Amino acid sequence: MTAFGTPAGRPLGRSGSPGFRFTLFAALSVVIMYLDQRQHYLEHVRYALQAAAYPIQLAVNSPATAWRWLRESVATRESLQQENVRLRATQRDLELRAMRYEALARENGELRGLREALPPVVERWLAAEIVNIQQSSLRQRLLIDRGASNGVFRGQAVLDDQGLIGQTTHVGPWSAEVILITDSEHAVPVRIERTGLRTIAVGGGDNASLALPYLPANADIRSGDLLVTSGLGGVFPEGYPVARVTEVHRDAVQPLAQVRAATLARVDTDTEVMLVWFRADQPAAPAATLNAAGELMHGNAAMQAQPAPPKPTAAPSTTAPSTTAPSSTAPSTTAPSTTAPPAAPPAPATPSKTTPSKAAPSKATPPADPAAAAAPAASPAAPPAAAPAPDTAPPAANGARS
Amino acid sequence: MTGDSRGRMLASALVALILTVLPLPPWLDVLRPAFLVLTVFYWSVNAPRSGGIALGFFAGLALDVFQGPVLGQHALALALLSYMVMREHQRIRSKPAFQQALIVFAALAVYEFVVFAIDGWTGHALGSPLRWVHVATGALIWPLTAPILAYSAGRLT
Numbered sequence: 001m002t003a004f005g006t007p008a009g010r011p012l013g014r015s016g017s018p019g020f021r022f023t024l025f026a027a028l029s030v031v032i033m034y035l036d037q038r039q040h041y042l043e044h045v046r047y048a049l050q051a052a053a054y055p056i057q058l059a060v061n062s063p064a065t066a067w068r069w070l071r072e073s074v075a076t077r078e079s080l081q082q083e084n085v086r087l088r089a090t091q092r093d094l095e096l097r098a099m100r101y102e103a104l105a106r107e108n109g110e111l112r113g114l115r116e117a118l119p120p121v122v123e124r125w126l127a128a129e130i131v132n133i134q135q136s137s138l139r140q141r142l143l144i145d146r147g148a149s150n151g152v153f154r155g156q157a158v159l160d161d162q163g164l165i166g167q168t169t170h171v172g173p174w175s176a177e178v179i180l181i182t183d184s185e186h187a188v189p190v191r192i193e194r195t196g197l198r199t200i201a202v203g204g205g206d207n208a209s210l211a212l213p214y215l216p217a218n219a220d221i222r223s224g225d226l227l228v229t230s231g232l233g234g235v236f237p238e239g240y241p242v243a244r245v246t247e248v249h250r251d252a253v254q255p256l257a258q259v260r261a262a263t264l265a266r267v268d269t270d271t272e273v274m275l276v277w278f279r280a281d282q283p284a285a286p287a288a289t290l291n292a293a294g295e296l297m298h299g300n301a302a303m304q305a306q307p308a309p310p311k312p313t314a315a316p317s318t319t320a321p322s323t324t325a326p327s328s329t330a331p332s333t334t335a336p337s338t339t340a341p342p343a344a345p346p347a348p349a350t351p352s353k354t355t356p357s358k359a360a361p362s363k364a365t366p367p368a369d370p371a372a373a374a375a376p377a378a379s380p381a382a383p384p385a386a387a388p389a390p391d392t393a394p395p396a397a398n399g400a401r402s
Numbered sequence: 403m404t405g406d407s408r409g410r411m412l413a414s415a416l417v418a419l420i421l422t423v424l425p426l427p428p429w430l431d432v433l434r435p436a437f438l439v440l441t442v443f444y445w446s447v448n449a450p451r452s453g454g455i456a457l458g459f460f461a462g463l464a465l466d467v468f469q470g471p472v473l474g475q476h477a478l479a480l481a482l483l484s485y486m487v488m489r490e491h492q493r494i495r496s497k498p499a500f501q502q503a504l505i506v507f508a509a510l511a512v513y514e515f516v517v518f519a520i521d522g523w524t525g526h527a528l529g530s531p532l533r534w535v536h537v538a539t540g541a542l543i544w545p546l547t548a549p550i551l552a553y554s555a556g557r558l559t
Contacts, residue, residue, distance in 0.1 A: 022455050029475075033520065036472050036473040057468075138528075
């Protein structure tokens, strides 16, 4: 460590002035932010970082784990017996209901005109332990102890025994981060069970509430209504309980009702959650099942910031960045000329200073028909702009984040 | 400033990181000071040559992994904080604890503003105004934290 033995007379730092080094690191941060935010190039980096961070998170959680282990190991015989009795009762109850469920499923299948009852929508499930939990107004996240090595994928639905909890956002090798449905960046497409009305439930930012900001004031909804997943959005299957409406506020001057709901899942008391895999060919499965292998999970806009629908699946993602850079200037300069026809005289000048090859068609035609000129001029930008559309459209949650 | 000092620096940063990601009940979480930021502040003031901006950057990157919506967000904010503090480290060092706490307040406010601004630019949730509370608690706790950090740095025995 001779590097630290800098002579006293030398200014701070080993290489370069602090200002230079700050500029360097600031530029690096900005590049990282850009790559992470815009292009999602850094998923692999995040994967590695998540693996590196996992030991710390385990260590942080170890007191809680140790406490739970201690409590379980010193639990008395009586309390265990009591628990056993309770569990047996619950099991009987569930078995009874399952019996009825079988009959109902068969009946439903007959009503639908199918030969036999459909297989259950859940193909398999996996219990995961909660390692860490963040609950601030900014972030409502869980860290669970299952990751890519267990087959967990991004955008996988996470449930507990009461209802929906959230979905995975970042998956590491042995751990995964789950965004809760109460996170203010999360929106889940729901259906009001009583009426069938579909809407979107946005996270309330605290530990147990959702807001339904898109219901008109005359919508048929009242306190106590059950919200279930609507099956749109491509992440959650249809019909899982999400929340119960707690508060409906209708204001005469507001066109929209203000509705709040309390989640059914109790994240703060859970120690385990369930990751589920759904049968893609089941009608109740998540809607967008075109490529369930992995890309579907990227498509849920509800968990993403709106400017960054990640990984356009349709368009070749390698061309997207390269075309946006040069051509984004060209359409943006030509666009004003079409929207504002009075500005026709300067219009030919603006495209000419950008890329001449792409602006050529618009330069030839502008005096004749600005609208027609817009079509070829805008087309180079169309693939990157339109590619995310199939991803963002189904959840309809894009607007939820405005 | 020796290799030993660097080890102490990393150890204190690790402890601060653990304190930062420790799960707390929501009401306590609001009050939790940004321990890692305070640690970076301390090292930038008292040993600018051993850590400096690199410490700020990597500490920020670690924060990003644990709780940033965008990688590089806290890295930029902490690099900026450590740069500003390093420039004035001699002046800050000679101040009594109370005035240092005021400087910490200002530094934390700048830090939180950068994080807040990036949240806004990248289209992430801005949260409630409660996110600013840690600026005050961090400044309040500074007179207590500074001796602990000094102890960890081997300056007090």
